[in-house]
Amino acid sequence: MSSDSTKSEVIFEGIPASPGIAHGAGFVYRKSELEVPEYQVPVDARPAEIKRLGDALIKTRGQIAAIRDQVRANLGEDEAQIFDAHLMVLEDRALITETERAIETSGKNVEACFNAVSQRYITAFAEIDDEYLSERASDIRDVASRVLHALLGKTSETLSEHLGRHVVIADDITPSDAASLDRSAALGLVTASGSKTSHAVIVARSMKIPAVVGVHGVLDQVVSDEDVIIDGYEGLLILHPSAETLERYGSLREEKQVFEQRMMAAVNEPSVTLDGVAVPLRANIEKEDECQLVKDHAGEGVGLFRSEYLYLAVPKVPTEESQYMSYRTVAEAFGAAPVVIRTLDLGGDKPMSGAPHLFPREDNPFLGFRAIRFCLKHVDIFKTQLRAILRASAHGNVQIMFPMISGTTELRQAKAVLEECQEELKREGVAFKSDLKVGSMIEIPSAALTADQLAQECDFFSIGTNDLIQYLLAIDRVNDRIAHLYEPTHPAVLRMLKEVVDKGHAAGIKVSVCGEMAGDPVYVPLLLGLGVDELSMTPPLIPAAKFLIRAMSMKEAKALADGALALTSGAEIERLCLQFYRDHMAEATG
Numbered sequence: 001m002s003s004d005s006t007k008s009e010v011i012f013e014g015i016p017a018s019p020g021i022a023h024g025a026g027f028v029y030r031k032s033e034l035e036v037p038e039y040q041v042p043v044d045a046r047p048a049e050i051k052r053l054g055d056a057l058i059k060t061r062g063q064i065a066a067i068r069d070q071v072r073a074n075l076g077e078d079e080a081q082i083f084d085a086h087l088m089v090l091e092d093r094a095l096i097t098e099t100e101r102a103i104e105t106s107g108k109n110v111e112a113c114f115n116a117v118s119q120r121y122i123t124a125f126a127e128i129d130d131e132y133l134s135e136r137a138s139d140i141r142d143v144a145s146r147v148l149h150a151l152l153g154k155t156s157e158t159l160s161e162h163l164g165r166h167v168v169i170a171d172d173i174t175p176s177d178a179a180s181l182d183r184s185a186a187l188g189l190v191t192a193s194g195s196k197t198s199h200a201v202i203v204a205r206s207m208k209i210p211a212v213v214g215v216h217g218v219l220d221q222v223v224s225d226e227d228v229i230i231d232g233y234e235g236l237l238i239l240h241p242s243a244e245t246l247e248r249y250g251s252l253r254e255e256k257q258v259f260e261q262r263m264m265a266a267v268n269e270p271s272v273t274l275d276g277v278a279v280p281l282r283a284n285i286e287k288e289d290e291c292q293l294v295k296d297h298a299g300e301g302v303g304l305f306r307s308e309y310l311y312l313a314v315p316k317v318p319t320e321e322s323q324y325m326s327y328r329t330v331a332e333a334f335g336a337a338p339v340v341i342r343t344l345d346l347g348g349d350k351p352m353s354g355a356p357h358l359f360p361r362e363d364n365p366f367l368g369f370r371a372i373r374f375c376l377k378h379v380d381i382f383k384t385q386l387r388a389i390l391r392a393s394a395h396g397n398v399q400i401m402f403p404m405i406s407g408t409t410e411l412r413q414a415k416a417v418l419e420e421c422q423e424e425l426k427r428e429g430v431a432f433k434s435d436l437k438v439g440s441m442i443e444i445p446s447a448a449l450t451a452d453q454l455a456q457e458c459d460f461f462s463i464g465t466n467d468l469i470q471y472l473l474a475i476d477r478v479n480d481r482i483a484h485l486y487e488p489t490h491p492a493v494l495r496m497l498k499e500v501v502d503k504g505h506a507a508g509i510k511v512s513v514c515g516e517m518a519g520d521p522v523y524v525p526l527l528l529g530l531g532v533d534e535l536s537m538t539p540p541l542i543p544a545a546k547f548l549i550r551a552m553s554m555k556e557a558k559a560l561a562d563g564a565l566a567l568t569s570g571a572e573i574e575r576l577c578l579q580f581y582r583d584h585m586a587e588a589t590g
């Protein structure tokens with residue numbers, strides 16, 4: 001694409017969220033809340049309203065049947081069945097007759113009547129205290145939304161359905177939107193809100209999609225198909241780039257490619273410091289189809305499998321069998337190397353779109369019904385997952401870890417459910433690894449402060465710095481307005497990390513870090529100097545971390561951490577880390 005010389009260049013500043021440069025046509029994605037109009041219809045026009053309902057039902061039926069066939073072909077019969085349930089909602093005489101009657105009696109338009117009737121059904125089903133029946137509420141919600149879109153002549157497509165080689169520009173995107181993006185279609189991502197550690201951004205990074213977030217007001221100023229560049233290193237969106245800018249970014253892209261090739265050249269070398277300390281570098285993944293990506297970047301197994309991504313974009317809770325197949329695929333791909341499966345961390349910024357009734361709206365979702373709290377309430381969903389993980393453990397070095405543990409009470413409760421599943425499988429004669437390692441994520445300050453107690457009852461710790469920093473510094477990790485206050489180098493963060501590492505080591509267990517801090521080469525020496533044993537990060541970040549580890553000694557890292565612990569501000573510590581990084585990179589790259 002060439003520059004449009006008739007329009008002058010405009011630069012927007014945001015937060016650099018995923019490295020890389022993208023150039024192409026922008027696609028402005030607005031997720032519209034459907035507004036349902038309400039008006040009176042004259043008596044003689046009411047039969048036409050009823051006919052409109054019939055037409056919309058036929059159109060929706062065609063759409064759903066097409067999706068069902070596609071899902072059946074791509075994912076299998078189990079997943080396709082949900083759409084049979086959706087087709088049955090469309091056949092529901094009660095819903096149709098009641099809507100028709102409402103048009104006759106109230107004299108209102110079909111959209112208003114259909115919306116009122118379907119909302120009544122959704123509420124009634126959602127309130128039933130039965131997992132199966134309350135799930136019907138989400139079926140009706142989904143189908144009703146499609147029918148309303150059809151009535152209003154709007155499309156109800158998802159982001160990925162719209163896209164064809166564009167830079168996506170959105171107010172915000174959900175983690176499931178991000179997970180369903182096609183790398184070849186989404187050249188880059190710009191959002192008006194969000195932060196570096198919001199889950200949609202984490203997904204973009206693992207897909208190597210350059211991203212800039214927190215670009216305020218961008219949606220008011222850019223329209224689809226305009227020429228844009230995004231600079232994921234500096235956090236810039238450049239609208240109508242000039243010829244000079246295009247040339248500058250062309251050269252920068254080449255420079256970055258040379259740097260990346262250099263990192264990749266050493267990717268299969270051992271991850272060992274100059275003074276001989278091995279530092280296992282594992283991968284964070286979201287789906288089983290990322291195994292090859294991990295191998296391409298020489299990840300030593302998986303340190304964090306965010307299993308909730310198997311739940312996010314599907315219309316119902318996945319079955320034990322389908323989860324087992326996903327976990328088994330990953331376990332088998334890595335042989336003896338560990339595959340740490342984190343149990344469900346739904347909630348927060350990751351509600352399950354296919355089952356909204358399970359995630360009622362909350363004022364403070366990050367302090368709310370999330371992760372282990374959700375699992376201990378929905379024990380049947382939890383057990384389905386644990387059974388699937390246990391069965392997969394017969395096929396590799398599977399380990400399990402629980403998210404958002406606040407102290408020993410929750411850890412014991414989670415382990416009790418795990419034991420129940422182990423007993424069940426034993427009775428059924430189903431194979432699983434009997435000495436499966438069980439770890440706890442340390443991402444809530446209360447867990448960090450009771451790390452000595454937790455360490456007595458689990459086999460390893462994995463520190464989730466994304467959440468630990470959020471909860472320790474009281475910074476909502478997805479709020480761009482306070483993103484500048486999210487300081488991984490805050491002295492309190494360093495002290496807390498050191499405390500967890502020391503307590504873990506005193507009890508003889510290993511401590512890894514799987515938050516985004518682990519994949520930032522500027523912080524890698526600091527974490528290792530604080531005594532962290534292993535790091536887990538999104539696969540494309542492994543080569544740079546390894547390159548740096550091979551260029552430094554553990555002795556230097558310890559001195560860096562000691563120096564950092566003596567400082568009193570995050571900015572000073574950041575500078576110290578940056579200096580260490582620059583010096584060692586400059587020396588190693590000549």
Ligand code: PEP
Binds near residue numbers: 304306345464467
């Ligand atoms: C973390 O909190 O650091 C973490 C790894 O988990 P997530 O980002 O999925 O919350």
Ligand code: MG
Binds near residue numbers: 403443464466467
């Ligand atoms: Mg977390």
